[in-house]
Amino acid sequence: MDWQQELGLTWRIAKLRIAAQMQFQGSFLMQLFGNSIMTIMEIVTVVIFFQQFPALGGWTLDEVLLLYAMCAIAFEIADTMQNGLDLVPEQVRTGDFDRLLTRPISVYLQAITLDISVRHIGKTILAFGLFCWAWLRLDLALTSETLLLLTSAWICGIALFIAIFTLGAIVSFWTVGSIEVVNAISYGGSDLAQYPIHIYRRWFRTIFIWLIPIGFVIYYPTLIILDKPDPLGFAPIAPAIGPLLTIAFVALVSLLWRQGVNHYHSTGS
Amino acid sequence: MPSPDPIVSVTCLTRTFQRRRLHRGRFGALRALASRQSDTVNAVSDITFDIQPGEMVGYIGQNGAGKSTTIKMLCGILVPTSGSATVLGATPWRQRKQLAHRIGVVFGQRTQLWWDLPLRDSLHLLRHMYRVPGDRFAENLATAREVLDLDPFLATPVRQLSLGQRMRGDLAAAILHDPDLLILDEPTIGLDLLAKDRIRDFLRTLNRTHGTTMLLTTHDLGDIEELCERVMVIDAGRLRFDGNATALQHQFGGDIEIGVDVAHDQTIALANLPTGVTGEHLTASTWMFRFDRGLWTSGSAVRWLTTIAELRDVSINDGSLEQMIRDLYLSDKTSAHNVN
Ligand SMILES: Nc1ncnc2c1ncn2[C@@H]1O[C@H](COP(=O)(O)OP(=O)(O)OP(=O)(O)O)[C@@H](O)[C@H]1O
Ligand SMILES: [Mg+2]
Numbered sequence: 348m349d350w351q352q353e354l355g356l357t358w359r360i361a362k363l364r365i366a367a368q369m370q371f372q373g374s375f376l377m378q379l380f381g382n383s384i385m386t387i388m389e390i391v392t393v394v395i396f397f398q399q400f401p402a403l404g405g406w407t408l409d410e411v412l413l414l415y416a417m418c419a420i421a422f423e424i425a426d427t428m429q430n431g432l433d434l435v436p437e438q439v440r441t442g443d444f445d446r447l448l449t450r451p452i453s454v455y456l457q458a459i460t461l462d463i464s465v466r467h468i469g470k471t472i473l474a475f476g477l478f479c480w481a482w483l484r485l486d487l488a489l490t491s492e493t494l495l496l497l498t499s500a501w502i503c504g505i506a507l508f509i510a511i512f513t514l515g516a517i518v519s520f521w522t523v524g525s526i527e528v529v530n531a532i533s534y535g536g537s538d539l540a541q542y543p544i545h546i547y548r549r550w551f552r553t554i555f556i557w558l559i560p561i562g563f564v565i566y567y568p569t570l571i572i573l574d575k576p577d578p579l580g581f582a583p584i585a586p587a588i589g590p591l592l593t594i595a596f597v598a599l600v601s602l603l604w605r606q607g608v609n610h611y612h613s614t615g616s
Numbered sequence: 617m618p619s620p621d622p623i624v625s626v627t628c629l630t631r632t633f634q635r636r637r638l639h640r641g642r643f644g645a646l647r648a649l650a651s652r653q654s655d656t657v658n659a660v661s662d663i664t665f666d667i668q669p670g671e672m673v674g675y676i677g678q679n680g681a682g683k684s685t686t687i688k689m690l691c692g693i694l695v696p697t698s699g700s701a702t703v704l705g706a707t708p709w710r711q712r713k714q715l716a717h718r719i720g721v722v723f724g725q726r727t728q729l730w731w732d733l734p735l736r737d738s739l740h741l742l743r744h745m746y747r748v749p750g751d752r753f754a755e756n757l758a759t760a761r762e763v764l765d766l767d768p769f770l771a772t773p774v775r776q777l778s779l780g781q782r783m784r785g786d787l788a789a790a791i792l793h794d795p796d797l798l799i800l801d802e803p804t805i806g807l808d809l810l811a812k813d814r815i816r817d818f819l820r821t822l823n824r825t826h827g828t829t830m831l832l833t834t835h836d837l838g839d840i841e842e843l844c845e846r847v848m849v850i851d852a853g854r855l856r857f858d859g860n861a862t863a864l865q866h867q868f869g870g871d872i873e874i875g876v877d878v879a880h881d882q883t884i885a886l887a888n889l890p891t892g893v894t895g896e897h898l899t900a901s902t903w904m905f906r907f908d909r910g911l912w913t914s915g916s917a918v919r920w921l922t923t924i925a926e927l928r929d930v931s932i933n934d935g936s937l938e939q940m941i942r943d944l945y946l947s948d949k950t951s952a953h954n955v956n
Contacts, residue, residue, distance in 0.1 A: 356741075356744055356745055359741065359744060360730070360741060363730075363733055363737050363741065364730065364732055364733065367732050367733050367734065367737070367773065368732065441726075442726075443726055445688065445693050445723070445726070446723070446726065446727075446728050448691070448692065448693045448712060449691050449692075449693065449716055449721045449728070450716055450745060451713050451714075451716035451717045451745065451746065452713075452745060612693070612694060612695045612709060613694075613695050614633075
């Protein structure tokens with residue numbers, strides 16, 4: 348079976364599971380509502396924070412909101428798509444992971460559809476709303492250049508976030524019980540990227556950009572779209588570096604995933 | 617006539633596990649993590665066997681004997697420490713995906729289905745996953761619905777199914793793609809008699825109509841008695857017996873025991889009994905006889921008994937497989953009894 352068919356099948360699984368959730372979980376709308384409320388609270392926090400310091404690092408409130416929304420869109424979409432990976436550590440611990448290895452399709456695609464969660468859809472829509480609002484208030488033009496920057500930022504951002512989540516699942520092939528560590532990495536990373544980078548200490552900033560290259564992928568495109576001064580001087584090469592780093596990181600993670608599955612094959616737990 | 621290639625061919629298959637030694641007391645977990653001490657468990661040791669097309673083979677042994685470990689290697693889930701296995705011409709752990717198309721796997725302990733989907737959706741997904749032609753799918757589903765009686769719960773999400781319903785669903789899921797080999801790890805665990813009957817019936821039908829080869833592990837010797845002519849016994853990772861279930865009975869079954877209660881005015885003389893028979897007078901009207909399995913069957917023994925006395929009641933202990941296996945474990949024969 349080639350990868351197109353496998354992707355089609357994965358999408359079919361996801362669709363059926365979403366339908367089943369809407370049908371059998373009466374609490375679906377409640378979940379969606381609860382999650383949206385949480386996101387609104389988060390945004391209000393950012394707004395209040397920036398009213399105290401109106402020009403943090405030279406950024407206005409609307410600019411920060413745009414950056415926040417850029418990041419949130421990628422993160423929420425990734426989080427929706429990767430939900431099943433959260434279950435991998437538990438499945439590895441109990442041996443339920445075995446069953447993914449008895450089927451004729453990609454283990455990874457099966458793993459990300461172990462659980463499909465629609466509760467993030469509300470947050471994704473909110474993030475889009477916020478993005479449009481900030482975009483209009485900043486009176487930015489939608490040129491072919493900005494469009495390219497936006498799509499590449501989102502595609503790379505989603506891929507990166509999913510890769511980071513995957514990294515967390517991979518760890519569990521060796522050390523089961525890693526959920527806390529993963530959350531510290533990925534959720535922590537998301538929070539950091541939602542504020543202007545250059546207010547962080549230099550070493551941290553450097554590690555952050557290179558290790559988890561979300562800075563290049565989200566921060567720099569936003570910076571260029573907003574036409575802000577670049578504190579680090581990477582702006583001219585950032586649009587090329589972001590996708591390259593993403594590809595490298597995704598390749599590394601997929602290699603590690605394969606290693607992890609092989610390790611499972613050889614230890615059985 | 618050349619014999620066809622075996623469906624499964626296993627040579628000197630061995631699998632060991634390293635188990636970290638547990639430390640007791642304070643900081644036990646930390647010390648276990650820090651020290652490199654570990655014990656080696658020989659889960660499967662040097663096992664060799666073949667399975668021919670159309671065979672139904674029972675694979676039995678005590679808890680921890682190595683049954684599931686063997687099965688995981690045959691499905692390609694686990695890589696062996698040494699030895700080789702060929703399943704349908706493929707090496708399972710190297711050609712896992714190709715093999716998956718041609719085998720059906722059921723783990724009684726855990727479901728293969730999507731827990732939140734109605735059974736019907738799960739089956740349709742599998743149809744796409746295995747690219748089952750429409751007519752084959754329709755026919756297989758119809759058979760499964762009929763023999764396994766799936767209709768009452770086809771629309772129910774898997775997580776709401778009872779154990780027996782779920783197992784029937786899993787079984788249906790495993791055969792949709794017409795597998796040549798069905799590997800079943802405890803397919804009747806925890807089921808009531810009716811559900812067991814359904815499943816055995818289904819497996820028998822499948823074997824008869826499609827010639828599907830089957831390897832099944834079980835702790836329920838009823839499964840073996842009703843389904844498998846051939847049985848393999850594994851103990852502490854070693855194959856201790858491989859052969860005909862009746863041969864197992866002959867070798868390890870001990871005597872056939874028959875207790876009789878005779879009419880009041882009757883008595884049985886214990887002198888001059890035929891060869892292979894010993895008898896004992898228990899109470900006024902009851903006797904106990906033991907028959908050598910090599911010379912007698914329970915049928916011939918009862919027939920003989922009816923010729924010597926008027927029987928009011930007969931109780932036969934033909935030695936259950938369970939008893940035999942217990943004897944086998946206790947017996948100190950170390951070599952595998954290969955009947956190949
Ligand atoms: N992943 C593992 N890591 C360490 N030891 C293992 C692992 N899997 C199995 N074992 C050990 O290997 C041995 C054989 O286990 P296996 O599961 O094959 O037994 P089994 O015959 O299926 O038993 P049961 O009847 O209880 O299902 C046991 O001693 C078990 O503890
Ligand atoms: Mg087992």
